[in-house]
Amino acid sequence: MSFDFHLTHTDGGARRGLMTTAHGVVETPAFMPVGTQGAVKGVTHSELDALGAEILLSNTYHLYLRPGDDLIARRGGLHRFIGWTKPILTDSGGYQVFSLSNRRTVDETGAHFRSHLDGSAHSLTPEKAADIQAQLGSDIAMVLDECLAHPATEEVARRSMERTLRWACRARDRFLALRDGLVPGVTVSNRGQAQFGIVQGSVFPRLREESARQTVEIGFEAYAIGGLSVGEPPDVMYDMVSRTTPGLPADRPRYLMGTGTPEDLVESVARGIDLFDCVLPTRNARNGQLFTSTGRINIKNARYAEDDRPIDLSCGCYTCRTCSRAYLRHLFQAGEINSSTLNTLHNLHFYLDTLRQIRDAIAFRRFESFRLAFHQSLSRHSHDS
């Protein structure tokens, strides 16, 4: 199967569609759980499958450093190595280089850094990021982009956006050469891999519009919006999404990278986004913070010590069907591994189920009333975190 996308329904700015990849079809709008090391922390692949996850995100930086993309290519690629048969998207590794690595420098060739694991020296160039992802054999590869710190001046943001465009050209050339088998020494583990371009431009509308136009000119299977959810207020992020999506082709999926809260997902779908990933549901689960239809609760709070109710009365997940808040609080306090698993199952179910409700609402052309009810339910109740 080669990469394909078609819209099945639209409702205002919201879109419902089917994204076909080399490892199967994904219903959009979709949320991608993050499996940094080739596993989503706290849950097994079979549990993810049961939750209805259709696509995972995995991190190139981590897999490149350990166990290495060569080793994974020799195992037949990432799908076979980790035992996940459905679609996988890999990031370019850039974000982690910019946020995790030591002694990082960036020049026109790429990013040069030392591993956060053992201090060894590495370079991540647009070509190298494409090569690593070819060896991993993900269904969707991302181009290397420059990740700018927030806030940045417009001048700095422009220079960075322009470099990202030059890197995108190089990444596309390399991707096409890999597809044609013209790069010796690199194993192409998935001949059906697609490559997404990334729109940058910080919080400056004209930079976003220019970046979108020029990234589309290069020509990718689809387009992502990067450099948001980095500390700017939600309204600014929504505005940047609104300014960017009209410049992206309607017949290609649009991926908002690294976002976000449940409210962010609903608001971004309203602005034409189809794909999301975020560590929030999984990371917060391990910290005891649980998402519900009426707001977030923190299970370590003493008020839940003798609370016999489930996390969310309207949730049908395994955790809510079988565990009380009192039990979940006890597991968290005791440092029990099951605490992470049960909390993660609930939070991922909440995210994936919210996307299911969004898709249904779009199909029945009642997305606006869903959106209104969603926000009303959250604001009517008090949050305790």
Ligand SMILES: [Zn+2]
């Ligand atoms: Zn639940």
